[in-house]
Amino acid sequence: MSKTLGPVKRAFAPWTDSAAKPAIEFRNVTKSFGDFVAVGGVSLSIYEREFFSLLGPSGCGKTTLMRMLAGFEEPTSGEILLDGKPLAGVPPYRRPVNMMFQSYALFPHMSVEKNIAFGLRQDGMGKAEIEARVKEMLRLVKLEPFAKRKPNQLSGGQRQRVALARSLAKRPKVLLLDEPLGALDKKLREETQFELMDLQMDLGLTFLIVTHDQEEAMTMSDRIGVMNHGKLVQIATPAEIYEQPNSRYVADFIGNINLIEGTVAALPGGGTRLEAPAAGLVVETDQAIAGGSAGVASFAIRPEKVRISLDRPAGALDGVNMIAGEVWDIGYLGDVSIYRVKLANGAVMKATVANTTRLVSRPISWDDKVWLSWSRDAGLVLTD
Amino acid sequence: MTDTSGTAAPAPGASKLRWLVVAIPYLWLVVFFLVPFLIVLKISFSTYAIAQPPYEPVFDQLSTVWERAQQFTLDSYRYLTEDPIYLRSYLSSLRIAAISTVLLLLIGFPIAYGMARAPSNMRTTLLMLVILPFWTSFLIRVYAWIGILKPEGLLTVFLQWIGIFGPDQQVHLLNTDWAVFIGIVYSYLPFMILPLYATLEKLDDTLLEAAADLGARPFKSFWVITVPLSMPGVIAGSFLCFIPIVGEFVIPDLLGGSDTLMIGRQLWNEFNANRDWPTSSAVAVVLLLILVVPIMIFQNYGRRTAQ
Numbered sequence: 001m002s003k004t005l006g007p008v009k010r011a012f013a014p015w016t017d018s019a020a021k022p023a024i025e026f027r028n029v030t031k032s033f034g035d036f037v038a039v040g041g042v043s044l045s046i047y048e049r050e051f052f053s054l055l056g057p058s059g060c061g062k063t064t065l066m067r068m069l070a071g072f073e074e075p076t077s078g079e080i081l082l083d084g085k086p087l088a089g090v091p092p093y094r095r096p097v098n099m100m101f102q103s104y105a106l107f108p109h110m111s112v113e114k115n116i117a118f119g120l121r122q123d124g125m126g127k128a129e130i131e132a133r134v135k136e137m138l139r140l141v142k143l144e145p146f147a148k149r150k151p152n153q154l155s156g157g158q159r160q161r162v163a164l165a166r167s168l169a170k171r172p173k174v175l176l177l178d179e180p181l182g183a184l185d186k187k188l189r190e191e192t193q194f195e196l197m198d199l200q201m202d203l204g205l206t207f208l209i210v211t212h213d214q215e216e217a218m219t220m221s222d223r224i225g226v227m228n229h230g231k232l233v234q235i236a237t238p239a240e241i242y243e244q245p246n247s248r249y250v251a252d253f254i255g256n257i258n259l260i261e262g263t264v265a266a267l268p269g270g271g272t273r274l275e276a277p278a279a280g281l282v283v284e285t286d287q288a289i290a291g292g293s294a295g296v297a298s299f300a301i302r303p304e305k306v307r308i309s310l311d312r313p314a315g316a317l318d319g320v321n322m323i324a325g326e327v328w329d330i331g332y333l334g335d336v337s338i339y340r341v342k343l344a345n346g347a348v349m350k351a352t353v354a355n356t357t358r359l360v361s362r363p364i365s366w367d368d369k370v371w372l373s374w375s376r377d378a379g380l381v382l383t384d
Numbered sequence: 385m386t387d388t389s390g391t392a393a394p395a396p397g398a399s400k401l402r403w404l405v406v407a408i409p410y411l412w413l414v415v416f417f418l419v420p421f422l423i424v425l426k427i428s429f430s431t432y433a434i435a436q437p438p439y440e441p442v443f444d445q446l447s448t449v450w451e452r453a454q455q456f457t458l459d460s461y462r463y464l465t466e467d468p469i470y471l472r473s474y475l476s477s478l479r480i481a482a483i484s485t486v487l488l489l490l491i492g493f494p495i496a497y498g499m500a501r502a503p504s505n506m507r508t509t510l511l512m513l514v515i516l517p518f519w520t521s522f523l524i525r526v527y528a529w530i531g532i533l534k535p536e537g538l539l540t541v542f543l544q545w546i547g548i549f550g551p552d553q554q555v556h557l558l559n560t561d562w563a564v565f566i567g568i569v570y571s572y573l574p575f576m577i578l579p580l581y582a583t584l585e586k587l588d589d590t591l592l593e594a595a596a597d598l599g600a601r602p603f604k605s606f607w608v609i610t611v612p613l614s615m616p617g618v619i620a621g622s623f624l625c626f627i628p629i630v631g632e633f634v635i636p637d638l639l640g641g642s643d644t645l646m647i648g649r650q651l652w653n654e655f656n657a658n659r660d661w662p663t664s665s666a667v668a669v670v671l672l673l674i675l676v677v678p679i680m681i682f683q684n685y686g687r688r689t690a691q
């Protein structure tokens with residue numbers, strides 16, 4: 001049986017320690033192609049043995065950021081440091097950094113094992129040692145039977161695994177993986193994720209990884225950086241990114257969320273009150289909004305934190321943190337059901353309910369008038 | 385259900401069309417290559433005669449095949465082995481072609497490489513410049529080299545002008561093997577550059593980045609990535625140059641000395657000056673065999689590496 005549980009993450013948070021020295025440091029790095037700013041003023045510190053993921057929509061500059069670290073692009077301004085030393089002018093072949101290319105960039109005239117051995121040969125490693133390492137890598141990516149094949153005789157997912165093995169083979173201090181598992185099926189992907197995490201911990205490597213798979217980023221990363229239009233909009237642990245997104249953009253990009261716009265005002269006790277009369281919504285939270293002033297903001301709440309009931313909930317404050325609507329759609333996903341509820345102004349709010357008992361009859365059904373409610377600390381008021 | 389895969393059996397009309405498309409190049413080869421070759425082969429097996437045409441025909445009428453077949457002779461081929469001039473001409477041709485091909489590679493590769501690395505908006509211009517010489521006649525360009533290389537020619541004038549040569553010194557290149565190499569390299573360079581450029585231009589830059597990323601210096605990447613991946617171009621260019629150079633006649637005749645032996649020249653002499661059609665045909669047949677054998681070996685090799 002293969003492992004079903006990943007290695008347990010150690011308590012690891014060097015970014016909270018002001019004395020810790022980052023392994024990689026981007027200092028206000030900008031990269032422009034002509035007039036187009038691909039990466040704009042990114043500052044980021046990644047620590048030794050950290051597993052850092054970059055998330056962001058296509059074209060937001062993730063690959064460009066990596067290419068600057070690997071040495072294929074020079075920053076237009078700002079600097080990149082590795083172990084405190086500036087990298088400017090250091091050619092790629094002298095950087096202790098290996099990259100797995102989004103396009104794989106496998107050498108078409110070399111067999112799988114030659115591809116994997118390529119980097120080791122450049123280091124002048126002994127023949128027997130190379131052979132052993134190549135075997136180990138082949139086993140890791142489950143490609144032992146394909147060692148002698150050429151890249152064009154492999155499937156897309158197999159090629160991706162060769163690219164992964166080739167970048168891992170040298171065990172560089174810093175490994176840059178540009179969508180390393182995108183072409184793999186779910187099961188193989190999960191297995192490889194755990195293998196990667198094992199390897200990273202065993203060898204003490206630092207990983208910078210790009211992925212479009214949020215679940216993957218959540219499982220594997222110590223921290224996640226969310227990018228948009230060349231900027232890093234939030235850098236935080238997976239739980240923080242999910243529970244405390246710092247902007248509507250991050251909240252919306254990661255996972256599922258309900259966002260309702262309204263006007264906010266500070267409450268006397270330090271909390272915040274948000275009203276959206278069109279939707280018939282009044283929210284009160286204990287969270288203090290930035291600046292503490294009145295203005296336009298959004299109420300953000302994850303669907304799984306919304307309760308759904310047929311009866312009007314008896315809250316401490318009647319009419320607050322609850323809203324009436326009509327069930328518009330029910331999505332049955334097996335483990336959970338998603339209820340889409342239409343509010344007074346036509347907006348839709350989602351609530352997920354775990355299917356804790358076997359589905360025999362559904363108590364809440366289409367077109368039912370329902371109440372949605374949540375606790376004071378379940379949602380967030382976002383001003384950005 | 386509609387089939388959009390295109391792999392279903394095509395309509396009868398389509399299959400006829402496909403057959404025609406395949407047949408045209410074969411027809412071309414049969415009419416313009418195989419038939420003339422068979423005629424040459426036939427002549428090479430006949431006996432020299434002072435007549436019109438200057439040989440005794442073999443196998444002309446089917447009714448007299450047997451009778452005629454007795455006149456079938458290998459004399460011309462025997463003759464090729466008896467006079468050492470032929471063997472020396474073949475060897476000399478192969479040597480000149482081999483050296484020229486190596487020179488062409490050494491000169492053509494950097495040019496093609498430079499073109500492929502040039503900014504993409506400049507590449508078309510560079511390509512045009514390589515093809516430009518084709519706009520004037522090949523013969524005129526070779527004659528121009530006589531004007532450059534002769535003792536009182538442009539090269540001498542130039543060297544005297546920049547002061548390397550004194551007023552009484554002259555270059556003595558014309559009518560030497562050097563002039564032949566210069567002429568051949570000059571004339572065939574586009575045939576080497578174009579296939580090399582075609583493969584080098586397609587080369588994926590990220591492969592070189594990946595090599596650098598894994599620790600290979602630029603020079604090493606060039607040898608282990610660029611050179612192996614440009615082999616199809618190297619081979620195509622080499623064949624495209626080597627084969628016609630072996631049979632080259634004009635350049636050695638105009639630029640070479642009387643001692644520059646080349647088989648094309650020998651064939652020409654045999655055919656026109658001596659009017660010995662059987663011997664010149666035999667020369668041509670042997671030349672063809674000499675060139676076909678390496679091509680077949682290479683094709684076999686290509687098929688094996690493709691597997």
Ligand SMILES: Nc1ncnc2c1ncn2[C@@H]1O[C@H](COP(=O)(O)OP(=O)(O)OP(=O)(O)O)[C@@H](O)[C@H]1O
Pocket residue numbers: 033036038056057058059060061062063064065102
């Ligand atoms: N060499 C280049 N010249 C001009 N523009 C470029 C160049 N390389 C990248 N860009 C642009 O920079 C932006 C960021 O590209 P990048 O490859 O970093 O995106 P990405 O975040 O990796 O996207 P994806 O998730 O699709 O891989 C894109 O809009 C791209 O068009």
Ligand SMILES: [Mg+2]
Pocket residue numbers: 062063064102178
């Ligand atoms: Mg990318």
